[in-house]
Amino acid sequence: EDQVTQSPEALRLQEGESSSLNCSYTVSGLRGLFWYRQDPGKGPEFLFTLYSAGEEKEKERLKATLTKKESFLHITAPKPEDSATYLCAVRATSGTYKYIFGTGTRLKVLA
Amino acid sequence: NAGVTQTPKFQVLKTGQSMTLQCAQDMNHEYMSWYRQDPGMGLRLIHYSVGAGITDQGEVPNGYNVSRSTTEDFPLRLLSAAPSQTSVYFCASSYQGGGGNTIYFGEGSWLTVV
Numbered sequence: 001e002d003q004v005t006q007s008p009e010a011l012r013l014q015e016g017e018s019s020s021l022n023c024s025y026t027v028s029g030l031r032g033l034f035w036y037r038q039d040p041g042k043g044p045e046f047l048f049t050l051y052s053a054g055e056e057k058e059k060e061r062l063k064a065t066l067t068k069k070e071s072f073l074h075i076t077a078p079k080p081e082d083s084a085t086y087l088c089a090v091r092a093t094s095g096t097y098k099y100i101f102g103t104g105t106r107l108k109v110l111a
Numbered sequence: 112n113a114g115v116t117q118t119p120k121f122q123v124l125k126t127g128q129s130m131t132l133q134c135a136q137d138m139n140h141e142y143m144s145w146y147r148q149d150p151g152m153g154l155r156l157i158h159y160s161v162g163a164g165i166t167d168q169g170e171v172p173n174g175y176n177v178s179r180s181t182t183e184d185f186p187l188r189l190l191s192a193a194p195s196q197t198s199v200y201f202c203a204s205s206y207q208g209g210g211g212n213t214i215y216f217g218e219g220s221w222l223t224v225v
Binding site for chain 1: 115144146151152153154155156159169170201212213214215216217218219
């Protein structure tokens with residue numbers, strides 16, 4: 001069964017304290033892996049799409065990487081405004097149009 | 112460019128009432144979908160559509176109806192609201208060609224059924 005697991009569920013960091021969020025996935029074949037940021041009371045905001053193992057993408061303090069079993073979202077020198085829930089999703093190549101979402105990591109960055 | 116637009120933002124319903132959540136996108140995306148988001152359960156797919164006139168069920172379709180008469184619009188109908196349908200609902204859309212299958216979300220509709 002296709003599955004996405006994110007860890008940790010919640011993470012508290014001091015401003016400037018770098019860390020990584022994990023997204024482990026099990027799919028029959030990967031069509032794409034997606035990272036989103038979600039602020040309270042808002043819809044998920046697209047961050048990155050990764051398609052193949054070894055691929056990396058960066059945006060400001062965020063860097064996403066992909067292996068055959070997991071993806072990491074690295075946050076370098078975070079700021080309080082990076083506080084949000086980060087969601088990971090995958091889409092399989094199994095012929096369906098289903099995107100499978102993890103339950104997210106709630107990140108709090110303290111000033 | 113508005114992206115994905117959902118209305119209403121907030122709604123309170125009584126058990127047994129029906130209503131429609133509206134969703135429109137202006138990106139000419141073939142794929143549109145509805146998700147519900149509940150604490151601890153992540154985003155779950157309700158229904159989706161890959162083009163006008165084509166719809167299919169997702170993971171949690173019971174109690175919901177959809178139709179897709181145009182590329183732009185994908186309304187979600189609650190037939191007879193139940194307290195279990197209290198949730199946040201998100202509409203999403205994407206292209207379905209080549210690598211362009213990133214989905215983009217609306218701002219959400221908060222529904223409370225009392």
